[in-house]
Amino acid sequence: MGDVKRTRLLIIGSGPAGYTAAVYGARAMLKPLLVEGLQPGGQLTITTDVENWPGETAIMGPDLMAKLRAQAEHVGTEILSDIIAEVDFTQRPFRAVADSGLVIEAETVVIATGASARWLGLESETRLRGKGVSACATCDGFFFRGKHVAVVGGGNTAVEEALFLTNFASKVTLIHRRDELRADKTNQARLFANPKIEMVWNATVSDVIGADGVSGIVLTDTVTGATRPLEVDGLFVAIGHDPATTLFKGKLEMDEENYILVAPGTPKTSVPGVFAAGDVTDKLYRQAVTAAGMGCMAALDAERFLAHEAHAREGGEREAA
Structure with missing residues (x-):
């Protein structure tokens, strides 16, 4: 003992x-x-x-x-x-x-x-954490005034983070791996009615681009497997x-x-x-x-x-x- x-x-x-x-x-x-x-x-x-x-x-x-x-x-x-x-x-x-x-x-x-926070598990995500990659819009949204940011997720947290970020960002892209959200219908209605928010369906983030800060992300289509870049200034991971x-x-x-x-x-x-x-x-x-x-x-x-x-x-x- x-x-x-x-x-x-x-x-x-x-x-x-x-x-x-x-x-x-x-x-x-x-x-x-x-x-x-x-x-x-x-x-x-x-x-x-x-x-x-x-x-x-x-x-x-x-x-x-x-x-x-x-x-x-x-x-x-x-x-x-x-x-x-x-x-x-x-x-x-x-x-x-x-x-x-x-x-x-x-x-x-x-x-x-x-x-x-749950993360995506990307090396680039880890490297740029605190340099444009975040898991807390309330904490870090202020730093993205007038910027284009992306949010990953499909539940209430992701939708609420995206809506909150419209208070600062010029544009918010919400990325979800499926073709429908898990968030409740009230939150979804608010999301779809917000002109600052754009949806990207059936996609995952497979890489984060940037050296000392985020300059973009790479999206992978979950249906076709095709990849494409998306220019953003920040990435918010909201998967729980x-x-x-x-x-x-x-x-x-x-x-x-x-x-x-x-x-x-x-x-x-x-x-x-x-x-x-x-x-x-x-x-x-x-x-x-x-x-x-x-x-x-x-x-x-x-x-x-x-x-x-x-x-x-x-x-x-x-x-x-």
Whole structure:
């Protein structure tokens, strides 16, 4: 058996939700222990300019996460560069086993493991990510004012991203591999009525063209196999997200897409004392600032949970006396 650490608050994940939970947990004197996970700092560490974080006119994603990490440490959070490999939520204290063999016993847990965008799997897409290739129109649409951009996908997310981008782009081309969309009819009606949006049916993106920025894409016809170039200034991939919840399957209630279910308006999961915050439970907003807000809520609820438990225990002791 490995070494054992005990904590009043274990935070699994180190994005905006995790670090914010750590700040509030530390200020509540819970002495939180945060385990960073596979990607310390989360998705923002692979983001370039961030212009929608309160109080920052413009900041690089990695710099923002470094600030949040430093703040969490400053107020008293212990941060471990490790990965949680196993959890047991069937009894208190909760138990987590790290990849290093460390065993953590925690009175409360905040899960902030996030979600990752699904990508097309192209080398050129990876190379140009953050240089014209994006998976978040809300985050990056502002940078494409007066430009021609392409969106890949056929569900509600793709349609909503395309519609949002018309606020900035001069033209939006929505590319779908089939001849009909999966999006609901209301969204489709809005899409087809927008003069800035053009559809390309039965096509996939097989390459992204550009050296230091996107100058075009290569389309492959799914029926004939023919290829053709399309000049665009940006590519938005909107084919879905995958929450990082494999570790918690069978241990917490989840929806059909494996997002952790929480009580409406709260970060409370199906297990009392275990909370979820950020993209691991949020498939609608998926913003750094909303994740941070949920991290705050999770830490506050963890503190209240422990305070209520202590109060109940003291009351029982008085009655017994």
